[in-house]
Amino acid sequence: MGDTAFAESPRRPGMVVFDLDYTLWQFYADCVSAPFVVQEKGDFPVIKSVDGQRLKPFPDSVKILKKLKEEGYLIGVASRSPTPSVAWKAIDAFEWRKFFDHSVITPGCKRHHIKELSKESGVSPKEMIFFDDEHRNIRDLEDVVGVCCLVDGVSFEEVRKGFRKFAALNS
Numbered sequence: 001m002g003d004t005a006f007a008e009s010p011r012r013p014g015m016v017v018f019d020l021d022y023t024l025w026q027f028y029a030d031c032v033s034a035p036f037v038v039q040e041k042g043d044f045p046v047i048k049s050v051d052g053q054r055l056k057p058f059p060d061s062v063k064i065l066k067k068l069k070e071e072g073y074l075i076g077v078a079s080r081s082p083t084p085s086v087a088w089k090a091i092d093a094f095e096w097r098k099f100f101d102h103s104v105i106t107p108g109c110k111r112h113h114i115k116e117l118s119k120e121s122g123v124s125p126k127e128m129i130f131f132d133d134e135h136r137n138i139r140d141l142e143d144v145v146g147v148c149c150l151v152d153g154v155s156f157e158e159v160r161k162g163f164r165k166f167a168a169l170n171s
């Protein structure tokens, strides 16, 4: 646990891809209203919606994104949010644009998202680790993406587990 490096294996994933709703943050972007007011910054940020809801990432989210960036990984977002503009406003309120190298936020099957991320980045889907809280998205991608991880919100433990799986598959 804590902040040690993600991969002990020399075989590094080409991109680490995250869903947003209930994977990186604890709300549905289509159930909240922008604009957001920033209440707390830093590793445990809080933003407030216009109707007064306090919205947060999962406790490890910011530290995971920072650590992945520090270690030089590409970070992708694959979200099927029906309200991309609200999702982007939340990303900006959390100041997360600096973490995301490639983002596809649009409704539809996530096979499309992964294809777009791959086209933009040149990283093969088999070189990706993907995290999502919904079984249907994992099911849509498990034959396409290198490692798919069903999570109840990201945590260091889950991300490490994904990296270990990737290393085992590619050793």
Ligand SMILES: [Mg+2]
Pocket (backbone or CB within 6 Å): 019, 020, 021, 022, 023, 132, 133, 134
């Ligand atoms: Mg989700």
